[in-house]
Amino acid sequence: xxxxxxxxxxxxxxxxxxxxxxxxxxxxxxxxxxxxxxxxxxxxxxxxxxxxxxxxxxxxxxxxxxxxxxxxxxxxxxxxxxxxxxxxxxxxxxxxxxxxxxxxxxxxxxxxxxxxxxxxxxxxxxxxxxxxxxxxxxxxxxxxxxxxxxxxxxxxxxxxxxxxxxxxxxxxxxxxxxxxxxxxxxxxxxxxxxxxxxxxxxxxxxxxxxxxxxxxxxxxxxxxxxxxxxxxxxxxxxxxxxxxxxxxxxxxxxxxxxxxxxxxxxxxxxxxxxxxxxxxxxxxxxxxxxxxxxxxxxxxxxxxxxxxxxxxxxxxxxxxxxxxxxxxxxxxxxxxxxxxxxxxxxxxxxxxxxxxx
Amino acid sequence: xxxxxxxxxxxxxxxxxxxxxxxxxxxxxxxxxxxxxxxxxxxxxxxxxxxxxxxxxxxxxxxxxxxxxxxxxxxxxxxxxxxxxxxxxxxxxxxxxxxxxxxxxxxxxxxxxxxxxxxxxxxxxxxxxxxxxxxxxxxxxxxxxxxxxxxxxxxxxxxxxxxxxxxxxxxxxxxxxxxxxxxxxxxxxxxxxxxxxxxxxxxxxxxxxxxxxxxxxxxxxxxxxxxxxxxxxxxxxxxxxxxxxxxxxxxxxxxxxxxx
Numbered sequence: 001x002x003x004x005x006x007x008x009x010x011x012x013x014x015x016x017x018x019x020x021x022x023x024x025x026x027x028x029x030x031x032x033x034x035x036x037x038x039x040x041x042x043x044x045x046x047x048x049x050x051x052x053x054x055x056x057x058x059x060x061x062x063x064x065x066x067x068x069x070x071x072x073x074x075x076x077x078x079x080x081x082x083x084x085x086x087x088x089x090x091x092x093x094x095x096x097x098x099x100x101x102x103x104x105x106x107x108x109x110x111x112x113x114x115x116x117x118x119x120x121x122x123x124x125x126x127x128x129x130x131x132x133x134x135x136x137x138x139x140x141x142x143x144x145x146x147x148x149x150x151x152x153x154x155x156x157x158x159x160x161x162x163x164x165x166x167x168x169x170x171x172x173x174x175x176x177x178x179x180x181x182x183x184x185x186x187x188x189x190x191x192x193x194x195x196x197x198x199x200x201x202x203x204x205x206x207x208x209x210x211x212x213x214x215x216x217x218x219x220x221x222x223x224x225x226x227x228x229x230x231x232x233x234x235x236x237x238x239x240x241x242x243x244x245x246x247x248x249x250x251x252x253x254x255x256x257x258x259x260x261x262x263x264x265x266x267x268x269x270x271x272x273x274x275x276x277x278x279x280x281x282x283x284x285x286x287x288x289x290x291x292x293x294x295x296x297x298x299x300x301x302x303x304x305x306x307x308x309x310x311x312x313x314x315x316x317x318x319x320x321x322x323x324x325x326x327x328x329x330x331x332x333x334x335x336x337x338x339x340x341x342x343x344x345x346x347x348x349x350x351x352x353x354x355x356x357x
Numbered sequence: 358x359x360x361x362x363x364x365x366x367x368x369x370x371x372x373x374x375x376x377x378x379x380x381x382x383x384x385x386x387x388x389x390x391x392x393x394x395x396x397x398x399x400x401x402x403x404x405x406x407x408x409x410x411x412x413x414x415x416x417x418x419x420x421x422x423x424x425x426x427x428x429x430x431x432x433x434x435x436x437x438x439x440x441x442x443x444x445x446x447x448x449x450x451x452x453x454x455x456x457x458x459x460x461x462x463x464x465x466x467x468x469x470x471x472x473x474x475x476x477x478x479x480x481x482x483x484x485x486x487x488x489x490x491x492x493x494x495x496x497x498x499x500x501x502x503x504x505x506x507x508x509x510x511x512x513x514x515x516x517x518x519x520x521x522x523x524x525x526x527x528x529x530x531x532x533x534x535x536x537x538x539x540x541x542x543x544x545x546x547x548x549x550x551x552x553x554x555x556x557x558x559x560x561x562x563x564x565x566x567x568x569x570x571x572x573x574x575x576x577x578x579x580x581x582x583x584x585x586x587x588x589x590x591x592x593x594x595x596x597x598x599x600x601x602x603x604x605x606x607x608x609x610x611x612x613x614x615x616x617x
Contacts, residue, residue, distance in 0.1 A: 221473055225472070226474050226475075236452060237448065239447065244447070
């Protein structure tokens with residue numbers, strides 16, 4: 001047989017030839033951003049040589065400024081949990097705009113089953129239901145919250161997969177519906193004073209623990225299971241996926257359900273952390289979650305992106321937030337910088353896509 | 358009876374008033390490679406779409422290995438053993454070669470995990486290398502994603518995919534239409550390998566040289582009807598003959614009554 005192969009040809013499985021993973025670029029960007037803040041901090045006269053990342057005042061046992069590291073990740077952990085689900089949705093070439101209001105609605109609903117009967121010996125002033133709903137075991141508000149999330153996700157998925165409503169429209173509608181539910185649930189009043197058990201879910205560094213554990217679980221799921229493979233396949237070429245025998249509709253329904261359950265869980269953790277649930281909670285969370293995925297190298301056309309990338313994207317946003325606080329520039333600059341970073345991330349990524357061999 | 362891989366009788370497809378395919382009688386024997394030729398709009402692709410279940414025929418019967426079949430969709434046809442390489446490749450661009458070969462029929466471990474059952478990457482890689490070796494497909498690195506491959510390599514992956522699941526019938530719809538010279542040669546080598554392995558094949562092609570190089574028999578379509586059935590093994594026909602059948606200058610004797 002004539003040798004008609006290309007280049008070196010032959011059949012190989014060469015681990016060393018695997019392409020340079022996109023995640024390394026984001027990690028690199030993260031390091032550069034940190035270095036920039038560090039340099040500004042060390043050189044700007046008004047900063048008097050404070051370090052961004054290192055412990056120069058010997059307040060901690062390690063060489064790092066642990067308080068800052070904790071804040072960096074803590075302030076993005078809850079939105080990060082949402083972003084894990086949004087990442088999966090975007091990999092199927094979809095989008096989920098309903099996650100922010102879903103956080104609020106779930107927070108309201110879960111909190112109303114997590115209230116404690118007596119606050120400092122007085123009856124709970126924010127009690128929504130009677131005594132039957134007071135001091136319930138922590139599993140009850142959690143299960144109710146997740147079930148509500150699963151239901152909302154099922155509705156999203158049903159309209160998108162089975163009735164072929166564009167994901168943008170279906171989840172935009174759900175965005176308003178969920179905000180409405182959050183307001184209607186208690187007539188606009190905050191629901192507060194949870195049980196100790198419920199408070200423990202989101203106290204201290206717990207949001208970070210949840211975020212990292214869920215990120216590890218979903219990274220493994222996306223890389224090593226049939227669910228993950230089919231999610232990528234659907235986003236990459238839906239027609240090919242269908243022709244290959246994948247039940248595309250059922251799979252999409254499942255992806256939207258998982259994403260909504262992650263957002264619902266974020267709502268539970270957020271209300272626990274804040275010890276209160278308010279209808280206005282989670283504003284712009286859906287957009288920040290999408291931004292994390294986008295900075296993490298996801299393609300809105302589907303098929304490309306990873307959980308690790310999204311985690312790094314979340315870290316970039318976290319570093320920028322605390323970095324601007326550290327160099328004493330106020331919130332308005334933060335927003336402008338974040339916007340710039342999001343656009344720059346996509347521009348650089350497109351540049352990279354076009355120039356590769 | 359089972360020597361006939363595929364048989365169609367009076368296969369007909371009308372799109373509204375357009376008679377795209379009219380009364381096609383077709384037979385494919387075991388191990389045989391047949392080319393389907395004809396001008397644009399002659400009904401070649403329509404014919405392929407009816408037997409692969411992509412479309413539902415207006416009329417007619419189809420047998421696969423002696424068994425009457427009525428495919429409700431392409432998946433159905435595929436499960437019955439008809440593997441098709443379409444002009445528009447059904448590959449997931451962001452996945453690598455083993456992923457694409459096994460898409461929808463992954464090898465898995467820990468099946469009790471349901472949709473979260475684990476992929477057996479190792480077994481799939483091994484089977485991929487076997488399948489590529491069997492078909493003579495050469496791909497520099499199977500871990501490359503499809504989007505990084507040339508048109509020829511993509512076509513090879515699509516073909517290897519059909520060949521790796523011991524199909525009963527392979528159909529290729531213009532597999533080299535968009536390829537360069539070298540890549541075309543590569544695809545043709547794979548087709549020869551299939552021939553040696555005795556795998557039956559239907560090849561839709563415009564390329565006269567390719568058809569004469571590769572197949573045993575040419576079936577010519579014209580205006581929705583079969584107008585010639587030419588055994589080309591004994592050099593009885595030349596490319597010119599085939600062209601005159603395609604253009605309508607000649608019509609096969611047995612089709613005088615029907616062809617227009």
